[in-house]
Amino acid sequence: MKERPATVFVVDDDEAVCTSLRLLLRSVGLPVVTCNSADEFLKQFDADSPGCIVLDIRMPGMSGIELQQVLNEQNSITPIVFITGHGDVPMAVEAMQAGAVDFIQKPFRDQDLIDRINRALEKDRKTRAELGERDQILERIASLTPREREVMELVTVGKANKVIAGDLDVSQRTVEIHRARVMEKMGARSLAHLVRMVIEAGREG
């Protein structure tokens, strides 16, 4: 997976927006793939390919937020920059809490968008690079307390905090606190990232 070029995926139902973004991003030398719907995007997206996603929120069929959930479930770590024609604070906060790296309102300054895309790409690059350094991941895992480790294992197989609390016979809040410590110690940017690290650590081990 070394030398694959980072690709900017633009997902927007509006053809004119797609076309103009393709033109803009090409003009700064970024490889672009545009899709008019979430379904079209999912058909060609490879989570292991580096890049980022410029995602419209409001689309017929699967919305941008729904697509983000699907990608999270697939443990995608590809950063998402949301673009929306009509957003509000809760929507932005929700998207950010779900792991989006940015959220920008249409219309936008070209440089602004380009900066954010570059930032997302840089982050993606960094994350993928870190995933490549297995020793570091193992070191971080070693720094966890036994209870934190337990929590991490359960979290990464997709168990909800509530279920984990039951399994471990502790309060849900305690699980949350352990989980936050895990994320911090592991340097995980998202749950997906954590999952990937765990998978990476488990490889050939």
Next chain:
Amino acid sequence: MTPNPVETGRPRPPIACLVGHDVAARAEVREALDELGVGRRSYESGADLLADDWPGHLCLIVQSQLPDMTATELLAALRRAGRRLPAIVLASDTDIEAAVDAMRAGALDVVERPRTRRALLRHLGRLLGELEGHPPTAGGH
């Protein structure tokens, strides 16, 4: 239950740290805090807060625009100073950019004013629950 490792004899009441000079916003926050029985320390500006490294805070409640900086800048400054606190940012409902910046800077949530009270109660309730099982160590790392 996890034993409470706070060694000082008397448990201190939880204190929320309120930053900002907007009077209406303060009033809204005060109402929510009173309801939960949470004490407060108020700071007019970001600099005021940064100058006071009193460690007992439960959380930060920061207005998105401070006289001397933005909430995002304050969060970044605290992080640089190694003080990591759960932070809730109060933003007006139209200020999406500020909300996104605050989230990127690590805010727990951005609460829309004036629908402050309910969101604050929810968050503070969680934080207080957290407090029960965990020491309020301010300085992170």
Next chain:
Amino acid sequence: MTPRSTAAELELRAVLDAAVDAIIVIDARGRIETFSRAAEQLFGYEAAEVVGRNVSMLMPDPYRSKHDQYIGNYLRTGEERIIGRGREVVACRRDGSCFPISLAVGRIESEPEPRFVGFIHDISARVQAVEELRRARDRAQSYLDLAEVMLLALDARGHISLINRKGAEMLGWREDELVGRDWFETCIPPDIRDGLRQRFDDRISGKALSASTENEVLTRDGHRRLIAWRTVQLGKGGPFEGTLSSGEDVTEQRAALAALHKSERLLRQAQALAGLGNYEAWVPDGEVNWSDEMYRILGRDPERGPPGAEEFLVRYVDPGDKDRFRRRWQEVSANGGIFDMEFHAVRDDGEQLVVHAAASVVRRPDGTLHVTGTLHDITERHSAVEEMRQAQERLTQFARLSTMGEMAAGLAHEINQPLTAITTFSQALQRLVRAAEEPDKEEVTDVLEQIASQALRAGEIIRRLRGFVRTREVRQEAVATLHLIEETLAFADPDARLSNIVVRLNVPDSLPPIHCDPIQIQQVLLNLVRNAIDATNETDTGQREIAVAARVVGDGDVEVSVSDHGPGISREVAVQLGNPFFTTKDSGTGLGIAISRSILRAHGGQFGHRPTPGGGATVFFTLPAAGGEQS
């Protein structure tokens, strides 16, 4: 006669014969001894015929047969029944006729047995006179009793000397119970008793007598009745002897009159409250009568009296309405009929009013007109109607805005898309031009074209929005149905697309234009389409397709319908449909259908719904086609 005629006997005989009364002497066995001349005349017997015979022959049965018994009884017991007293009895003449007599009997002591002398006086004349008097009185009484008024005679002391049956009845007494009683004590309520007695006493002292008075009397059971009296004084010229009065019970009458006055007063008040005056006039130059309120409405001084018809027109009808008024008046006055119009009136003080005049105009044989009518000040109502119309318009406007509010996310997105494309295109273009020595002309042109078309797209959305949201007067015009529907669907399209719903349009080209306020009808249609979208989103199974159709129905109206394949309209919902604030949606205002209904009503249109074949609801409205006009 006995043979022994002494001088004393002769003397007695002369006395007896000279006496006016008939004198008969009988012995103890009832045999007649002496029969005076007057007796002969009275009974029609010669003395010789009766002397020695039993006196009972002069009596009718049963006295005749019992007479001997009477005498026997008397002699045996000494019990006097007749002796020493006068009494009235009946006697018989020779010819058998009977007649009333007064009889006085005296006892003459003689041996061996007493004798009796009877003095007899014919009282037939007196009895007859008395009888006639009695009859006359009875007749009078019956007249009095027949009278439907109370007749009352008071003596000088104020005691009742006569009262007729009616009067007694009125007072709740029997006649005989009242006669002799003090009128004032018995029949006058205590509160006015002294005053009335004073007036009565004043008459005694010769003060003027008022012939007609009214006062209350007290009935036996304590009720008060109002009596109107006519009184004459008795003893004219001489000393006061009392009064004779006829009294009529006017209690009900007065109450009725009072009620009449009251209802007249109420009518006046009602007229004043309603601002409703009425009038009557004989046109052209007859009498005119105005009710008080007419003067008040028009601010005319009642002292001046009502104006004539021409003066009314000139003075009180607003110049702007004069022609209309005159035209309408001429139509009605030609043959008579109903004059009914609203017009602006000008008061004497110059203030303008809105009035509604309604009149019946009857043309009489001589060509004059009899006009009766009302004038109603509807200025306030008029402004209330106007205010309501404005409120309705504001509400409609509000509904449009709130519809827009609900659609804001979609619309903002819709506008921001072309803006984003424009911004991004032009920024990209700048970079291209800046970067390249010789920019690809074709590419530049292509991008500019895209920019232009996106700008037009944004402008189009804004144009539609502005037209839809603007506060404006309602204005009806002939509108091409297809165009109106297409414009509306352009609004709904973002929402429909977002919900993956296909909107199918089925409108024939030949459809006539409809007469309507296009913005309001767009509002109605948009509402229906948005409801259809919501309904479609409620089901997972239904076809994601909405059909908007238009056709000509019935009497040439145009029906526009929106069909969905959602859950349909349940009976419970159907009942409530169109009630303000009734909504099945989580965030609906419940005003959409209610306002749609009132918009359609104002357009003379109908609103309804039916099931869509195969499931779902079809909601439709009809509007009158614009007759002959082309948009």
